[in-house]
Amino acid sequence: MLKKIKIPKNISVLFNYKTNFFIIKGPLDSKFIKCPFKIFFIKNKRHIVIVNNSFSKKFNSKNKEKNLYFFIIKKFFLEVSKVLTKKLIFVGLGYRFFFLDTPIPILKLKLGYSHDIFFKPSLNLKYNYVKNTSLFLQSTCFNFLNLISAQIKTYKKPNAYKKKGIYYAKEKTFLKKFKKI
Known part of the structure; x- marks a missing residue:
């Protein structure tokens, strides 16, 4: 064969x-x-x-x-x-990210918790954004790109009832119905 x-x-x-x-x-x-x-x-x-x-x-x-x-x-x-790209979308009231101007760039995530989450980006990745609710990750290594995007996504997993959280760009989600009393 x-x-x-x-x-x-x-x-x-x-x-x-x-x-x-x-x-x-x-x-x-x-x-x-x-x-x-x-x-x-x-x-x-x-x-x-x-x-x-x-x-x-x-x-x-x-x-x-x-x-x-x-x-x-x-x-x-x-x-x-090719340069591979993943897009992460932050959905929810107040869900944002910011880049802090320090010698080592740090990604600050506001995800509805009482504290902020700080994420140190890798040097192999490039980060771009249009608004502070959609983050583009670019790399030449496919596995590394998937690993970092999944790691960022675990900070706020998508909620099936309210449709809040961090999503991939073309990820399809279905809302569950609330229980009737």
Whole structure:
């Protein structure tokens, strides 16, 4: 069973057949990966083909592992070529964020508690905002971006009854009905 991955035009791939180690270089970053499967690189069609080494009793686990490497390589192509963005929306009366002007930038969150929450942003992330109710997080690392956005979201989880909290931009929520007395 073969898995083909098309290489985008703005990305170059350096490959070593003996060790199955390759480098993915793009306009923003470069990534390294070593794959336990046989990989063929077709230069004229700009494809990478992943092939199983052997057919054994553990075919399903090998197939799952091959699919995992397939998606990791595709994710690396995305990370080295584009800046990824997540948008967080603060919904609720008085739910805001502010950037404090200090040598180390600090994000101050007002989320309806009796105290303010301070969050130290990472240097790998860029923060943008239009209003102080919608925050844009930008990074080249997909997993790191998801981790930081989920960490900010845990400070005020969405409320299913009042529709207050921190939401992702295209997150769909359904309001629950209150109990009737």
